[in-house]
Amino acid sequence: EAQVTQNPRYLITVTGKKLTVTCSQNMNHEYMSWYRQDPGLGLRQIYYSMNVEVTDKGDVPEGYKVSRKEKRNFPLILESPSPNQTSLYFCASSLRPGLPPGELFFGEGSRLTVL
C-alpha cells in the first residue's frame, strides 16, 4: 500500500531534549516536505527536499534541521526543542519532479508537545 509513515505519532518531551521525527515513503517520490499545523495558521512549510542530498528552507525553518540521505527517508530533527514548537507535524511526498511538486501525499501526523 502506498503510504507516508511518520513516527512517533505522539510525543511529549521537555525543553532542550533533542528529538527526531522520522518520515518514510514507499512510492519512490523525489520530493518530500515537512509542515507544521497550528490552529488558525493552516499548514506552514518547514523544510523541503527536491531529491537526495538536496534540501531547502520553507517558511518556518528556525529550530529545525532535516537530512535526505536516502530517497525514501526525510527525518525532521529538533536539536533543542522549545515550547513554541508544540504543534502537529506532517510529512508529505510527491512524485512530480521539478517545479511545481503539486500533488502531495501526507502522513498521518505527529503531535508533539514540548513542556
Next chain:
Amino acid sequence: GQQLNQSPQSMFIQEGEDVSMNCTSSSIFNTWLWYKQDPGEGPVLLIALYKAGELTSNGRLTAQFGITRKDSFLNISASIPSDVGIYFCAGHPTNRNNLFFGTGTRLTVIP
C-alpha cells in the same frame, strides 16, 4: 511568507445544502489544489487545477482556477455528513518550489 486568504473560516450547514468556499492570493499562482483533512488524519487531495480558467469536478465537488490566477473556489453540492472536515486550498506561486496552504475552512454538516 506567501499570503493565502481562505474564506469562510468555518461553516455550519444543513445536510443537502450546497457549499462554496474560496481562496485568494497576493501573487500569481501556477497551480491550485484543494485538500480535505478529516479529524486525526493528514490532508488528502481532492482536486488539482493547472490552468487559468480550468473548471474541474470530482463527484459532488467542483473547483475552478481563477482567470486572474490569484484565486480559486471550491463548491460542494448536496452536502452529506461525511463532508465534515477542514478544507484547505494550496497553491504554487510562479518560480517557487513551495506549496503554500490557506488557513482552512472548517465545515460542519448538520444532519
